[in-house]
Amino acid sequence: MQEDGGHKDRQKPRVKARVAKPALFCVKWAVQTEPALENIFKKALYERKQENVKIMTGYSFREDKRFHGIQPSADRLWLSSPTMHGEEMDYIKEAYETNWMSTVGENIEKLEQTAAAYTGVKHAVAVSCGTAALHLAVKLAAERLYGSSTGTSTPQGLGKGGSLYGKRVFCSSLTFAATVNPVVYEGGEPVFIDSSPEDWNMDPQALELAFESYPDVKLVILVHLYGVPAQADEIRKICDRHGALLIEDAAESLGALYKGRQTGSIGDYGVISFNGNKIITGSSGGMLLVNDRYSAEKARKWSTQSRESAPWYQHEETGYNYRMSNVIAGVVRGQWEHLDEHIKAKKKIYMRYENALKDYGIQMNPYDGKNSEPNFWLSSIIIDENYMCETLCADKEYLYRHSHGRTCPMEIYDALAAFNIESRPIWKPMHLQPLYRNHMFVTVGGCRNCNEYFYMKKMEPADISADIFYRGLCLPSDIKMTEEEQDKVIDIIAACFHGK
Numbered sequence: 001m002q003e004d005g006g007h008k009d010r011q012k013p014r015v016k017a018r019v020a021k022p023a024l025f026c027v028k029w030a031v032q033t034e035p036a037l038e039n040i041f042k043k044a045l046y047e048r049k050q051e052n053v054k055i056m057t058g059y060s061f062r063e064d065k066r067f068h069g070i071q072p073s074a075d076r077l078w079l080s081s082p083t084m085h086g087e088e089m090d091y092i093k094e095a096y097e098t099n100w101m102s103t104v105g106e107n108i109e110k111l112e113q114t115a116a117a118y119t120g121v122k123h124a125v126a127v128s129c130g131t132a133a134l135h136l137a138v139k140l141a142a143e144r145l146y147g148s149s150t151g152t153s154t155p156q157g158l159g160k161g162g163s164l165y166g167k168r169v170f171c172s173s174l175t176f177a178a179t180v181n182p183v184v185y186e187g188g189e190p191v192f193i194d195s196s197p198e199d200w201n202m203d204p205q206a207l208e209l210a211f212e213s214y215p216d217v218k219l220v221i222l223v224h225l226y227g228v229p230a231q232a233d234e235i236r237k238i239c240d241r242h243g244a245l246l247i248e249d250a251a252e253s254l255g256a257l258y259k260g261r262q263t264g265s266i267g268d269y270g271v272i273s274f275n276g277n278k279i280i281t282g283s284s285g286g287m288l289l290v291n292d293r294y295s296a297e298k299a300r301k302w303s304t305q306s307r308e309s310a311p312w313y314q315h316e317e318t319g320y321n322y323r324m325s326n327v328i329a330g331v332v333r334g335q336w337e338h339l340d341e342h343i344k345a346k347k348k349i350y351m352r353y354e355n356a357l358k359d360y361g362i363q364m365n366p367y368d369g370k371n372s373e374p375n376f377w378l379s380s381i382i383i384d385e386n387y388m389c390e391t392l393c394a395d396k397e398y399l400y401r402h403s404h405g406r407t408c409p410m411e412i413y414d415a416l417a418a419f420n421i422e423s424r425p426i427w428k429p430m431h432l433q434p435l436y437r438n439h440m441f442v443t444v445g446g447c448r449n450c451n452e453y454f455y456m457k458k459m460e461p462a463d464i465s466a467d468i469f470y471r472g473l474c475l476p477s478d479i480k481m482t483e484e485e486q487d488k489v490i491d492i493i494a495a496c497f498h499g500k
């Protein structure tokens with residue numbers, strides 16, 4: 001906590017309190033940029049130079065008087081690092097001592113049983129990572145919808161490959177690339193759906209509009225971002241009406257409830273990740289959740305190189321080396337015993353941030369408190385438009401200019417980093433990524449890159465997910481963080497609003 005007072009002493013910034021002359025202007029450059037964007041950026045820099053603004057790199061936040069009295073964190077404060085308890089080691093040791101140092105063994109069997117029972121599905125298939133589980137889910141859905149798990153055996157796909165070859169898939173735009181990439185692995189075309197401001201997840205209204213224009217689409221991939229459940233009932237109903245299958249990317253939301261049901265158990269296929277930063281971890285690992293035996297057995301077979309039941313190595317389908325190791329399964333098994341405790345600790349962090357930051361024009365990542373109970377994996381903030389300082393982001397670099405009473409996510413990011421604290425920008429939406437920015441993107445107001453027959457009137461659609469990216473930031477949410485350390489984060493954010 002800052003020596004000169006707690007939160008109650010901080011001045012609530014006034015919206016109109018802007019200094020006449022810009023005081024601080026930071027710029028970060030990356031080495032390689034696309035020339036067109038670089039030109040735009042250089043022009044912006046040039047214009048600001050004319051205003052006699054100091055341009056600097058490596059600005060020293062620690063010497064800035066706004067942060068006086070705040071000491072750098074002795075140990076780095078992480079966004080979300082693994083929290084181990086001891087049981088993990090017991091299960092690892094068991095695997096070692098019984099020599100099941102392989103992709104078979106008791107830890108895997110027990111973990112699959114635990115995952116199925118906890119999430120309320122009939123079958124859970126342990127794999128090497130969440131991305132692998134998503135890939136298998138996409139292949140299972142494609143086989144069910146289009147008749148082939150590879151694409152090469154269908155008349156249209158002959159010789160082309162990819163079970164989604166030539167097919168479109170509706171996907172959340174505001175997410176990590178792993179949600180979407182498996183569609184491309186299978187030759188499909190992701191069409192991105194905008195977020196709802198209510199929960200930052202796929203907007204059901206935008207999805208409905210997308211189906212109206214593209215009724216041939218038969219697959220939807222929905223993410224529950226940062227542990228906040230999406231409006232899964234509405235989305236499920238829309239999918240059912242249009243005969244589409246639903247994959248839930250619950251990589252970040254293990255333990256989160258939507259109308260009393262676990263995320264990952266509502267769609268046709270669910271996916272969990274045990275990546276090092278998730279609510280529980282195996283250092284890596286993932287899980288596919290399904291309700292039918294056929295899908296579970298198929299996924300298990302594909303994940304072990306598609307070996308047929310024969311004395312020799314017999315193959316009828318393309319396979320993958322996606323199975324989870326029995327050692328990793330031991331870590332996750334030990335962690336699972338502490339899942340509910342992790343969720344409680346994450347919630348406490350979220351509530352403390354919410355309480356301390358509400359007076360600064362900052363809101364937490366929102367959720368529907370009536371129908372859902374998030375797992376609060378990452379506490380994220382969004383700065384009210386009236387409290388945003390001037391800022392500009394290009395592909396790999398950014399600018400901002402401080403003014404009293406205002407700040408912006410990248411200033412907070414830089415300030416926290418200067419005090420040895422990790423934060424992270426909100427996932428940059430997929431429709432803004434160079435990889436995907438020529439893909440269709442559907443919002444409640446229209447569509448970008450859609451063909452001329454799309455329903456939209458000629459208008460610039462509101463882009464909710466881009467706005468969340470522009471104004472949002474993920475804060476340290478590590479459950480080993482002490483209250484004093486969290487207060488330091490809060491103090492730094494508060495100081496960012498003050499004048500220089």
Ligand SMILES: Cc1ncc(COP(=O)(O)O)c(C=O)c1O
Pocket residue numbers: 129130131132175176178179223249251252272273274275284285286
């Ligand atoms: C939303 C989302 N989807 C998918 C993944 C991929 O999981 P993994 O890293 O286990 O492959 C992650 C996390 O990394 C994620 O956050």
